[in-house]
Amino acid sequence: MQFQVPIQIKPFDTPVTYRDNILLIGSCFTEHIGNYLGEMKFNVLQNPNGILFDPMGVCNSLVSYMENRQYTTADLFELNEAWHSWMHHSRFSNIDAAEGVRIINESQQQAHAFLQKADWLIITLGSSFVYKLREGGRDVVNCHKAPAQWFNKHLSSIEEIVTALDGTLHRLFHFNPHVKVIFTISPVRHIRDGVVDNNRSKARLIEAVHHLVNKLDRLYYFPAYELVIDVLRDYRFFDIDMVHPNYPATQFVLEHFTASCLDKDTQALMEEIRSIVIARKHKPFHPTSKQHQTFLQKHLEKAERLQQQHPYLHLAEEMQFFRQ
Known part of the structure; x- marks a missing residue:
């Protein structure tokens, strides 16, 4: 008897090798893949802005690397005795604004140089929801525990996601003509959005990504989401929070990544x-x-x-x- 739905993942026609430079960007599941590749001595750079969940944050960050954007203290804001950037994870926050800017710009410069020579870009998208500041309307990738009333929450449409990613990829292929892109969707459940909205959010990401993979060359899809949600599909493969895949589930995904993406x-x-x-x-x-x-x-x-x-x-x- 079979106790799992079989999944056939077609091996990549151009596999990942040890000669490649690999930039990873996106949700926390990106870091499972990045840590695995890094420990196995692949040349990787992961999440130069820290963890990013939504496509708009990923696109804005990639554009900032291509432009080698340099931040100033005017780009930071102060909250709870520390200085933060709306475009960066809290690991870049600092009690000294100048030091925070220095660390951010150092990461920007490293990302610019690495992306220019990258052979692979791995993008893991986690959510279609975008948060925007009510004052000014700018996108926010990390709320830094600021009051909820500071933000508007928006569920991006498939068209909005496709447009943002399509434009960014065209810029990327001009910036680095030989880079290839692997898309994955994070299997981490965003339960704070509610079960229904979490599924709507994931569905939009999946549809948008497949539209682009079918449209453009050098784009690939690895089914991390499907491996956990449709193949394992059991709460014993989740952590105690019932949200994050646990160690056996993560290893299961990484084994399939190795088999399908590496020769x-x-x-x-x-x-x-x-x-x-x-x-x-x-x-x-x-x-x-x-x-x-x-x-x-x-x-x-x-x-x-x-x-x-x-x-x-x-x-x-x-x-x-x-x-x-």
């Missing part, structure tokens, strides 16, 4: 790198023992061999660790 040679190399990463995390009972020194030497030689065979890998930290 066989890259997967084989990943397994070798995985053994080095695990070895670095090993906590010995007797660090000075001959057995442990042999263990370190063995993995140092393996890391050096891989680095020599694949000079584009970034294994310097691992090799330094094993030498010590």
